[in-house]
Amino acid sequence: MRELNLDQLRTLVAIVDLGSFAAAARVLHLAPPTVSLHISELESRVGATLLLRQRNQVRPSGVGESLVRRARQLLADAGQALEEVRRQVQGLEGRVRLGASTGAIAYLLPQALQRLGQSHPDIDVQVMVLTSAETLSRLSAGTLDVGLVALPQAAVAGLSVRPWRRDPVMAFIPAHWVAPRSVTPQWLAAQPLILNAPDTRLSRLTSEWFASAGEHPTPRIQLNYNDAVKSLVAAGYGATLLPHEGAQHESEAPYVDPRIVMRPLRPKLWRGLGIAHRSGTPEPATAYVLDALWALRQG
Numbered sequence: 001m002r003e004l005n006l007d008q009l010r011t012l013v014a015i016v017d018l019g020s021f022a023a024a025a026r027v028l029h030l031a032p033p034t035v036s037l038h039i040s041e042l043e044s045r046v047g048a049t050l051l052l053r054q055r056n057q058v059r060p061s062g063v064g065e066s067l068v069r070r071a072r073q074l075l076a077d078a079g080q081a082l083e084e085v086r087r088q089v090q091g092l093e094g095r096v097r098l099g100a101s102t103g104a105i106a107y108l109l110p111q112a113l114q115r116l117g118q119s120h121p122d123i124d125v126q127v128m129v130l131t132s133a134e135t136l137s138r139l140s141a142g143t144l145d146v147g148l149v150a151l152p153q154a155a156v157a158g159l160s161v162r163p164w165r166r167d168p169v170m171a172f173i174p175a176h177w178v179a180p181r182s183v184t185p186q187w188l189a190a191q192p193l194i195l196n197a198p199d200t201r202l203s204r205l206t207s208e209w210f211a212s213a214g215e216h217p218t219p220r221i222q223l224n225y226n227d228a229v230k231s232l233v234a235a236g237y238g239a240t241l242l243p244h245e246g247a248q249h250e251s252e253a254p255y256v257d258p259r260i261v262m263r264p265l266r267p268k269l270w271r272g273l274g275i276a277h278r279s280g281t282p283e284p285a286t287a288y289v290l291d292a293l294w295a296l297r298q299g
Contacts (some may be wrong), residue, residue: 002084004045006078009036009071012050016068019057025119031238042067093122096287099135100127100148102226104273107245108165108296109148116292123285131224132201136161139276145286146293150201151272161276165298167243169206169269170262172229174236182266185213192238194229206241209269232260243271 015035022271025035043050084093100109105127130138135147139159142289153161166189171183173191180187189210196203203222210217220238223229229240235256239247244262275293282290 004074005038005041006075008038008042009067010075011035012042012064013068013071013275015039015051015058016064019059020129021058024149034172036251040246085157093120093124094283095126096122096145096286096289097128097129097143098289099130099138099144099146101131101202102129102224103152104148104245105129106226108273112289112296115274115295116163116262116289118211119292120285120288123288125289131199133199139278142278145277145282146289147276149276152295153274153276158279159276160279160280161274163272164272164275164293165245165296166270167245167273169202169209169241169265169271170244171239171265172233172242173239173261173263175259176235176236177239179263181263183209183263184266185215188239188241189213189215189217192230193217193219194221194223194238196229197222197224202241202243205269205271208233209241209265209267212267230257230260241269250284 011024011028011030015021016027018024018027019033021032021039023031024030029037030038039051046067047066048063049061050067052061052064098109111125116123116125128138128144130144130147132147132149132153135144135149136153136156136159138144139147140156148164149161149164151161155161155211171179171188173179173183177191179267194280195206198204207216218266221232223232226242229242233240236259275290277290281287
């Protein structure tokens with residue numbers, strides 16, 4: 001049997017609900033011969049009589065009742081599918097896949113998601129913890145929609161990468177250490193260190209900062225999860241270099257464990273972040289996520 005036609009099923013349900021071919025034709029804005037053709041084709045496909053004509057009323061047969069019951073569900077499912085697609089086209093709902101580093105996820109991203117939730121609560125943002133290289137690769141492959149990546153990045157065909165934030169890198173030091181007011185590469189290189197893994201942009205950035213003063217320290221441990229790094233600093237295991245995310249100035253801070261002190265670097269060091277997505281006009285839900293992120297933009 002060939003696939004069922006939703007228009008024909010809709011005609012069948014209308015006839016059963018209204019009790020006549022003529023009434024169904026009026027409600028569905030179809031010519032009476034079209035209504036008759038829909039039913040004859042359905043009966044041909046099913047191989048059974050679907051409607052019983054009794055005097056001035058049309059009633060379903062046993063087979064017809066079974067098909068009408070299924071038809072109502074199919075029509076409801078089709079209507080729901082169309083409504084869901086319509087809402088996605090309008091940007092009222094949808095799923096957006098976003099990749100970002102742990103630092104951005106811990107502080108910056110929640111602010112954007114809170115803003116998005118207030119204006120578009122039915123947009124579902126799926127967040128993945130990724131390095132910048134992984135994020136760009138997945139964007140190119142079409143398995144990610146938005147990425148927060150460290151800058152600079154080499155141009156990638158088909159992707160748009162624009163500057164988003166420029167946050168100061170700070171020294172995070174156990175509070176019981178005796179530390180200078182401004183931390184130099186020479187002083188920090190002499191301390192136990194917890195640094196990012198070498199496959200990250202931040203690792204390369206901090207290595208260059210140390211190398212500019214002729215320092216090449218070996219860290220005690222290398223991690224890419226900022227909360228874990230801060231926990232180790234708080235425990236006195238070592239010092240680290242991390243972006244002071246969310247700060248317009250070095251003196252501004254999100255909450256920091258009282259067992260940790262932050263010190264500015266000398267020379268100063270900045271970590272840039274960019275927003276990446278596929279070139280061209282994004283889908284509406286993705287556009288709203290981008291708007292929420294751009295609202296947090298700073299120099």
